[in-house]
Amino acid sequence: MAMLEINNLDKSFGKRKAVDDLSFSVREGEVFGLLGPNGAGKSTTLSLISGLQRPNKGRVTVGGINVGEDSLRAKALIGVVPQEPAIYPQLSARANLRFWGELNGLSKKELASAVERALTIVGLTDRADERCSKLSGGMKRRLNIAAGLIHSPKLLIMDEPTVGVDPQSRHHILETVKELKAQGTTIIYTSHYVEEVEQLCDRVAIMDHGKLLSIGTLPELLGQAGEYQELIITLRTTPESILPVIQALPWVQNAVVTNDVLAILTANAELALPQVFQTIVENELELAEIKINKPSLESLFLKLTGRTLRD
């Protein structure tokens, strides 16, 4: 059964189309990854699902309830974990969770156990009564997650929950997602980090410019990537002029530069690499690092959009 169905969704801000005729569904109990670079339309899609914004066209159904027609009932099924911690810094972690529980309709009786449960899941029981302003950035993010799952939502929306966190908190957050998945929670997970999506998600949708480019399980998507490999070449400096030269080389399907990192999509790394090297030497560029990635979501994304996910 589908926990979430999105049909022909459109959302524009002025002349800019943020979401363009988007349709997909998420099955009950699955972790669904939404991949795309900044400006791909992921956050707007999440806002439309959570009822924060209204679409110009199309329909969102959560647990069989049309969000546009009965938003309060639909919202009761949804938990939201925004990208930046949306908590009250002056209040304690426990007071924050009590508040978010009350707003999500928990009774006094349910509230105490729900708060303890959420604190335990995110590992903040021993810091529960401290002011949030005193918690570390990673702890705030964990509390942010706890606030999203305080009412045990059927559908949990997590918008890049690991951005900017320390490795320990990141590990904890990923473990939390796995635990929630094991408990049967349906999760929509957006991230820039392909490895997180590959590790957690049952199915993945790739978006860019508001459109759905591809959707499927990881093996299905990697199948679409075919034999394409990704050469990641880090240079000390990367002049703009090098890009068209690289793009014109035989065996190079596409290439982009982001912060002195040259990402090259190729069907044959062995044949492409010597030519790329030669170009680098001819242009007197200094090489810092080189990596060959096997077919991945990153290389599929490069193939589909001509952009890297971190663009």
Added chain:
Amino acid sequence: MKKSLSIARVGFRQMFTDPMYMVFTLGMPLVMTWAMSFLPKVEGVYEMASLGVLVMFVALNLITSASAVIEEKQNGTWQRILCSPTSYSAVMGGYFIKLFVVAWVQALILLLSGKFLFGAPWNSGYAELAVVLTVYIFSMTGLGLFLASILKTQSQVQAVATGVVMVGTMLGDVFFPMENPSGIIKLIATISPQAWAAHALRDIMTTGAGLVPLIVPMLWMIGTGAVLLTAGVWRIKLDR
């Protein structure tokens, strides 16, 4: 209603754990009320000044407190509230209760301290005073929410609040009696809810005026409050 009360309660906790807020809303007006107690208590001079302090600080408090909506938008809690199964009217109801209660608590503390600590000669007219204050707080809550809906940052709110309140009180015949004001000053005194409130409160405390002669100022304050509140609530809803 339960959810509105939760929103209001969180608002109180945020405010009362902020020492700067307490200094600004209670410390400063208390010092000014105390200073005004040295004025001669004849011909309404004292009433005019001490009630002027009350009118001015209640307005400043309401406008700056209403800007909490802007702060909530910036830190994402506003969006999170709207993602919860809480109706928009319950959300705004919570903010309204919060503003109304904090303004009343502030006004009550200033009035009681004036009477019991600083020797204000007030012995009657409490019911009328309560009605006029309620109406005034309503109109200023409307102004506060309207400003919160059109401004983008806290510093903008502080600048506009200072401007609106200072102009409304200083040129609105709140602290100093103005003989035959004309032009822009007359206009400000005519439209400023602070001016209407200050005059009504002073009439109650000095001449024992009842509510009937104060119908016009009260209707004006209710009208401006209702228009600004409606516009503010509508604009805040649009700007998600």
